[in-house]
Amino acid sequence: MREPVTWAKLERDGEGRVVAALPLIDHCLDVAAAFAAILPAWMDALTAAAGRVPTAQDIARLTVLAALHDLGKANRGFQARRDARVRPIVGHTGAVAALVKHSALIGTAAGTALRDMFVAWGSYQHFAAALAHHGRPLEEFYAEAPSDRWSRHYPQWVTGDDGDPAAEVMRLIELVRARWPLAWEQGPPLPDAARFVALFAGLVTLADWVGSDTTRFPVAAPHGAEREALRVAAAADAVVARGLAPLETPPGDFLDAFGNPAYGFQAAAAAPDWGAVALIEAETGSGKTEAALWRWLEMRRRGEVDGLFFALPTRAAAVQLHARVNTVIGRVWGDDAPPAILAVPGYLRAGDAKGQALPGFAVRWDAGDDAAPPDARWAAERANRFLAARVAVGTIDQALLAALPVKHALFRASVLARSLLVVDEVHASDAYMTGLLERLLTHHAAVGGRALLLSATLGGEARARLLKARSPSLEEAVAQPYPALSGQGVAPRAAVGSARSKRVTVETAGLIADAPAIAARAVAAARAGAAVLVVRNTVDGAVAVARAVAAMAGELAFAIDGVATVHHGRFAAEDRKRLDEAVSDTFGKGRGAGGRVLVGTQTLEQSLDIDADLLIADLAPMDVLLQRIGRLHRHDRDDRGAFSEARVVVLRPAVRDLGLLLEGKGTRHGLGGYVYPSVTQLEATLALLERDACITIPQDNRRLVEQALHREALKTVARERGAAWVNRLNADRGGESAKGDGAKIAALDLSLPFTRLDFRDDRDALTRLGARDLLIDLPAPLAGPFGSPVTQVTIPGWMSHRISGDAVARVDERRFTLGDWTFVYDQWGLRRDDAGDRT
Secondary structure, three states: OOOOOOEEEEEEOOOOOEEEEEEHHHHHHHHHHHHHHHHHHHHHHHHHHHOOOOOHHHHHHHHHHHHHHHHHHHOHHHHHHHOOOOOOOOOOOOOHHHHHHOOOOOOOHHHHHHHHHHHHHOOHHHHHHHHOOOOOOOHHHOOOOOHHHHHOOHHHOOOEOOEOHHHHHHHHHHHHHHHOHHHHOOOOOOOOOHHHHHHHHHHHHHHHHHHOOOOOOOOOOOOHHHHHHHHHHHHHHHHHHOOOOOOOOOOOOHHHHHOOOOOHHHHHOOOOOOOOEEEEEOOOOOOHHHHHHHHHHHHHHOOOOOEEEEEEOOHHHHHHHHHHHHHHHHHHHHHHOOOOEEEOOOOOEEOOEEEEEOHHHOEEEOOOOOOOOOOOOHHHHOHHHHHHOOEEEEEHHHHHHHHOOOOOHHHHHHHHOOEEEEEOOOOOOOHHHHHHHHHHHHHHHHOOOEEEEEEOOOOHHHHHHHHOOOOOOHHHHHHOOOOEEEEOOEEEEEOOOOOOOEEEEEEEEOOOOOHHHHHHHHHHHHHOOOEEEEEOOOHHHHHHHHHHHHHHHHHHEOEEOOEEOOEOOOOOHHHHHHHHHHHHHHHOOOOOOOOEEEEEOHHHOOOOOOOEOEEEEEOOOHHHHHHHHOOEOOOOOOOOHHHOOEEEEEEOOOOOOOHHHHOOOOOOOOOOOOOOOOHHHHHHHHHHHHHOOEEEEOOOHHHHHHHHHOHHHHHHHHHHHOHHHHHHHHHHHHHHHHHHHHHHHHOOOOOOOHHHOOOOOOHHHHHHHOOOOEEEEEEEEEOOOOOOOEEEEEEOHHHHOOOOOOOOOEEEOOEEEEOOEEEEEEOOEEEEOOOOOOO
16 A cells, blocks of 8 residues: 555554555544534533633634644654554654744744744644643643653654654645634634633543544545545534434423422422522432432523533442433433433443443443444443443542543543533532532533532531532521522522421440341341341441351341342442342332341442331441431331331440540441541531430431531530540541642642643542552452452552552462452452451
């Protein structure tokens, strides 16, 4: 074949020989066509971010910049990669900095043309954003980048025997200029708002991924003028197939979508006057999910949003809700329903279809392939694409990664801008995560996005932070209505919910460190016919009770195929799916009668549709405990027998005096100090529960949360108990403040100019979000406890911090050795031989 002077993509045969090459200009025009095709779905976001409607010239200039995203591929080192044996491998993005910064290159025709474009268009930041299409701002373009960062690329551009790479860039610029002459006409500069530039960066990444699809934009012919009709049609087809084009919402009412009439608050939640960030506060199981989906549908009909990302606190909750969202979408759109993807790594679900990962990042789908376009489920196939789906249900961390300086954060934030972001089970127990959420909501609203927060237990101080309102006093907070609707700039209003009310008898028991005694309580209730849910603060605590239950009454223990087990986050992906399905089958809405015991950790306490007859739970802050109580008597049933009255047993240390914890005594109390470090919150919660042996949900929710968590309430509790408590409270507040400040430091500030966005120091931020867990590919499968071989395990960051990322595992049945550590993986999950009491 005759190779083009400058290529962008190559096809090789099995022996590495080049069999086809795509010219750089053709690839650049492919991506420009894709960029133009995706713009309609994000035009409102661009308008909000810019502070004005982009003009036709603005659009032409942005399209040109998108086209020039790969101009760096003209450099000598990249073109040398035609020979697969060439080393070192030279990239094509950071190298462009030398072309526009080096004194010996800025005088070339290409350097001059680019710098003139920066001046006339005000586009230097936008140009740097386009070049960051691989997922991170480039160090070479940082505002204070040392000269050696970009000058090292100088040799890639100088004229040599093999040609003049800079002249090839100029040729590309001239061809693009002829294509979009409006961009070069005299006119005002591009919008320079920092959030506009960051939004553009993410959209260029999306356009590059669309325009690089070689099934639609082939490497081989056609090239040149013959390719034009193909690229226009391919771009239009791709954005429709991938759910990136606007989609009309069929008319309908609440009954059509959900099969039942709306409660008052569900209808009210869809009103347009709740601001950019709205909040629904209502008891667990009251229908907040349906209210959120109805708000989204009505907002779509008003043209306010397009997509939906439903963020939940746990993987299990996301898996369960995904099916419900699919059902609603099917009722609204019928056969034309867009597939809701499950945004949980490792699951590969889109609509009703399930995928199987194949070598080379390919995915085989088990349903609908004949009817669906080839990449209709594109967003479901990679975790970094999840937020680009029109409808996705996943975990909150997928959204929060848009607020951290990690690869593809700008892409995540940009594609999310067209969506209603729904965050379920918001509470204030984690200052760091709350701080990240605040930063995410700030940016999302600033670029025209809309958000809806759902909570059964949000305190007034946390509500004020998230809605940017004045923090209420304790008296004011307790007096706020509940259930309630509120929003940014909108005070809480009483909401009319269901008439359902739940009285819960509360017992406190000093058994938290006595796993056999806890198991005995659970087994006795199960033998009397109760479905018993045991929620513990730590994995070790959950495993200890689950083992004891299995030993006492294996027939009553939660099990998979007869193998007794426990529910927590330290299982391999293959087994997590089965655990989640088993929880839904045995404790979901459709469960049958009869005794059983399910033991788990926080993975069971939020958003899951679990219905237990009796709850046994470790002492935790009041908002967390109320979440757990939400799994108790969740649905109306007439087969609860002796457990027709809702009851919760709250486990505390055998010695009631929590003041021992202030002195470092009683460390084996089972409360999980790493999880809930505020002893004052625990004391306030325990004191309230001891005083109120019977609580009523939802009537008592607001009072209980505020009296156990509000600053004024905690100050009173500490003052009444003495100086040691006051000192500890002050220390806890300092720690919470530090965590909040840490979130501000770690999170992206997209109000900064693009060339000041620094992604270099992201390790600590990732670790604190849990993204630095160590993923290990096993050289041989472990014998999985439930019959499926385990080929990959995730080791929590605290458990793996001394293990090298390139350590090779040695497998022996259900054990493997990694570095100096030996790990066991069985029906109780993953543990290290010397593991302590951690979650």
